Amino acid sequence: MRALLDWLEERTGWGSLARRALQEPVPGGASFHYVWGSVLLLLLGLQALTGVLLGLHYSPSTTDAWASVAFIQDQVPLGWLVRGLHAHGASAMVLVCLAHLMQTAIYGAYRKPREVNWILGVLLFCAVLAFGLTGYLLPWDQTGYWATRVATGLIGALPVAGRPLQQIVQGGNEYGNLTLTRFYGVHVFVLPALVVVLVLAHVALFRRHGVTPRWGRGEEQLRRRSEPFWPHQLFRDTVAGAATLAVLVAVTLFTHGADLEAPANPASSFDARPEWYFRPLFQLLKMAGPLESLVSLVVPLLVVGGLLVLPFLDRARSRAPQRRLRPLGALGLGIALAGGLVALSFYEDATDEELQARLARAEETAQRARRLAVENGVPTAGGDAVFDTEPAVAGERLFRQYCAGCHRGDERKGPEISPGYSSRTWIEDFLRRPSGHRFFGVTGIDDMRPPRLRPPDRAALVELIYSQTGAEDANDELVERGRLLFGRGRCPECHSLDWTTEGDLGPNLARRGSVEMLVEFIADPGHPRWFGEANEMPSFRDKLSPEQRRQLAAYIVSLRDGEWE
Amino acid sequence: MPSDGRSDRRTLLKRATLSLGAAVGLGLALPLVRVLVFPLGRRTVSREGGPLDATAAERVTTEVPLRVELRSDRRRDAWSLAEGVALGAAWLVRDEDTGEIRAFSASCPHLGCAIDFDPESGLFRCPCHQSGFALDGRRLSGPAKRGLDPLPVSVEDGRVRVAYKRFRTDVAERIEL
Numbered sequence: 001m002r003a004l005l006d007w008l009e010e011r012t013g014w015g016s017l018a019r020r021a022l023q024e025p026v027p028g029g030a031s032f033h034y035v036w037g038s039v040l041l042l043l044l045g046l047q048a049l050t051g052v053l054l055g056l057h058y059s060p061s062t063t064d065a066w067a068s069v070a071f072i073q074d075q076v077p078l079g080w081l082v083r084g085l086h087a088h089g090a091s092a093m094v095l096v097c098l099a100h101l102m103q104t105a106i107y108g109a110y111r112k113p114r115e116v117n118w119i120l121g122v123l124l125f126c127a128v129l130a131f132g133l134t135g136y137l138l139p140w141d142q143t144g145y146w147a148t149r150v151a152t153g154l155i156g157a158l159p160v161a162g163r164p165l166q167q168i169v170q171g172g173n174e175y176g177n178l179t180l181t182r183f184y185g186v187h188v189f190v191l192p193a194l195v196v197v198l199v200l201a202h203v204a205l206f207r208r209h210g211v212t213p214r215w216g217r218g219e220e221q222l223r224r225r226s227e228p229f230w231p232h233q234l235f236r237d238t239v240a241g242a243a244t245l246a247v248l249v250a251v252t253l254f255t256h257g258a259d260l261e262a263p264a265n266p267a268s269s270f271d272a273r274p275e276w277y278f279r280p281l282f283q284l285l286k287m288a289g290p291l292e293s294l295v296s297l298v299v300p301l302l303v304v305g306g307l308l309v310l311p312f313l314d315r316a317r318s319r320a321p322q323r324r325l326r327p328l329g330a331l332g333l334g335i336a337l338a339g340g341l342v343a344l345s346f347y348e349d350a351t352d353e354e355l356q357a358r359l360a361r362a363e364e365t366a367q368r369a370r371r372l373a374v375e376n377g378v379p380t381a382g383g384d385a386v387f388d389t390e391p392a393v394a395g396e397r398l399f400r401q402y403c404a405g406c407h408r409g410d411e412r413k414g415p416e417i418s419p420g421y422s423s424r425t426w427i428e429d430f431l432r433r434p435s436g437h438r439f440f441g442v443t444g445i446d447d448m449r450p451p452r453l454r455p456p457d458r459a460a461l462v463e464l465i466y467s468q469t470g471a472e473d474a475n476d477e478l479v480e481r482g483r484l485l486f487g488r489g490r491c492p493e494c495h496s497l498d499w500t501t502e503g504d505l506g507p508n509l510a511r512r513g514s515v516e517m518l519v520e521f522i523a524d525p526g527h528p529r530w531f532g533e534a535n536e537m538p539s540f541r542d543k544l545s546p547e548q549r550r551q552l553a554a555y556i557v558s559l560r561d562g563e564w565e
Numbered sequence: 566m567p568s569d570g571r572s573d574r575r576t577l578l579k580r581a582t583l584s585l586g587a588a589v590g591l592g593l594a595l596p597l598v599r600v601l602v603f604p605l606g607r608r609t610v611s612r613e614g615g616p617l618d619a620t621a622a623e624r625v626t627t628e629v630p631l632r633v634e635l636r637s638d639r640r641r642d643a644w645s646l647a648e649g650v651a652l653g654a655a656w657l658v659r660d661e662d663t664g665e666i667r668a669f670s671a672s673c674p675h676l677g678c679a680i681d682f683d684p685e686s687g688l689f690r691c692p693c694h695q696s697g698f699a700l701d702g703r704r705l706s707g708p709a710k711r712g713l714d715p716l717p718v719s720v721e722d723g724r725v726r727v728a729y730k731r732f733r734t735d736v737a738e739r740i741e742l
Contacts, residue, residue, distance in 0.1 A: 146679070150677065168605060171604045175610070177609075267653050272693050286695060292694075355692070
């Protein structure tokens with residue numbers, strides 16, 4: 001073993017390089033104050049690892065992005081953990097960047113001759129934020145889609161080059177496949193390459209100038225208390241890294257990974273919110289009113305510019321923080337302001353009850369989309385088409401488009417079809433006033449008279465009609481009693497209960513309100529089995545395919561379990 | 566150092582290296598940049614067909630605006646062709662005086678968030694940055710620089726048909742994309 005190492009050393013010199021790196025003296029001794037850079041490197045490594053694992057499963061296209069992320073989140077074993085670590089890891093990086101930045105500022109480590117390294121650090125912080133911005137869109141879910149549209153909209157509103165820049169960033173005139181491939185390319189290739197180069201330069205410059213020890217110690221004292229990097233500092237770095245990872249894993253477990261909203265749908269409405277670290281800008285935009293272009297352009301420029309020139313403004317003789325109150329105060333004030341804006345933004349959201357209700361509904365939609373994606377798979381038409389795999393949901397859309405005009409609202413031309421339709425309560429209500437305005441009163445078919453029934457008989461008849469819908473919870477005994485009553489009473493004068501009889505005065509009630517009956521009925525309501533010549537409803541045989549009619553029927557049947565008011 | 570043959574040669578080599586490198590770099594950069602900026606001014610997302618079927622005309626009342634989703638017949642998104650995808654949404658309002666139906670894009674002219682209707686105030690409102698708009702689309706408050714974008718609307722056989730368009734956000738003029 002020894003011989004092998006010697007052989008390698010002779011040919012590469014790597015051993016002595018590593019020894020030099022590890023034995024680098026830390027003047028004034030190792031300290032927990034110096035850990036942040038190492039923690040950032042560790043987090044960066046974790047982001048790279050989890051990012052690669054995500055990349056092995058992700059597909060950047062408008063049709064596949066959400067589906068593949070939902071697959072990672074809900075079907076790849078521990079996929080949710082990897083994705084959660086990646087998403088929360090980004091938040092951790094921003095926080096640790098801030099800690100690193102504060103430590104550097106307080107120790108005056110940006111001062112001559114380390115200004116360039118401070119500038120590299122500020123650029124790295126910008127790169128971390130750019131990672132967050134580009135990564136937010138990649139799942140192509142509602143949050144990412146809507147929030148990023150705001151971000152690119154802001155780019156488009158920049159003076160002079162705004163519009164061309166927006167087109168290059170979003171890959172054309174509108175959001176689409178090229179938006180995703182561009183964001184993906186930047187997130188996965190451009191930014192990592194940039195960060196690797198910047199980090200190498202950052203660490204190299206750090207090594208060149210060495211650690212900036214605590215202020216107010218003489219050189220002799222620093223030298224005397226100097227300790228080698230390994231193991232003194234590396235031990236502390238490892239402890240801090242382990243603690244950071246522990247928190248990150250705990251948060252990820254506690255939240256069960258990162259959120260995944262419903263697939264992006266440009267036709268829906270969604271309360272776009274950016275990641276928390278962009279909330280200061282978001283909140284400022286909300287408050288800025290007509291000053292918006294000022295806020296969206298000038299504030300970020302001022303912040304980044306201010307950070308970049310900080311080392312050149314700090315001209316105090318002493319490195320002691322109490323002698324450098326102005327630059328440190330400005331920095332502290334900036335961070336406090338940003339923190340205040342984040343808090344204000346979350347506070348405003350939390351106290352907005354309507355917003356909370358909308359968010360709760362959005363969460364329900366997201367859960368449904370993810371359940372359907374697991375159960376049925378996502379159609380190749382795109383993430384949003386996952387809802388079509390549940391017939392009732394596709395049916396609801398068709399209902400709103402084709403049926404709601406006549407069967408919902410005050411301008412109805414037919415019986416009301418809303419939650420509770422064909423439920424027991426609905427049937428009972430109908431039997432009391434078949435020509436009521438919610439039933440056939442709005443049509444010309446309003447000549448049925450309400451049957452007079454004793455309560456137990458009414459319940460039996462209701463159960464009989466209810467059982468025709470195919471409801472599984474119909475009480476067989478009651479149904480049988482209802483069937484006897486039906487035959488004995490006056491019902492058969494106008495209605496039949498077998499599928500074949502046609503030409504009665506009223507519609508045949510066999511399988512009334514079931515999927516198979518509705519599929520046929522919607523195609524041809526004027527069929528002699530149902531309303532015959534009295535029919536007023538148009539036929540939908542040509543307008544809706546059998547599949548669409550089945551979806552519509554599934555939706556109408558699903559209403560049965562709702563509440564009729 | 567006195568000028569001798571070796572020094573001249575060195576200067577020539579330096580210049581030649583730099584020129585050759587620059588030429589190769591430029592030659593490579595041109596096509597690469599061309600690919601990078603190719604979406605400029607290009608309709609990478611487009612759709613075929615005329616106005617889109619929105620809903621039955623009788624559903625649009627004078628009291629409350631109606632939100633309709635607009636789905637396209639055929640939509641090209643770079644390399645892919647899709648049918649029946651959601652393009653966006655519109656708000657339909659029936660004018661109290663004339664009884665005519667008007668349509669507004671539900672995409673906020675500020676930064677493209679989806680406009681909501683607030684029944685309490687009877688106004689359109691953007692949930693992102695709180696721009697407010699009247700029922701006739703006029704801008705009332707907030708950072709938006711213009712009113713809601715009207716969309717051409719027609720009624721045929723009792724069905725409302727809306728021509729879907731997108732406009733540039735965050736500018737005062739209405740520029741179709």
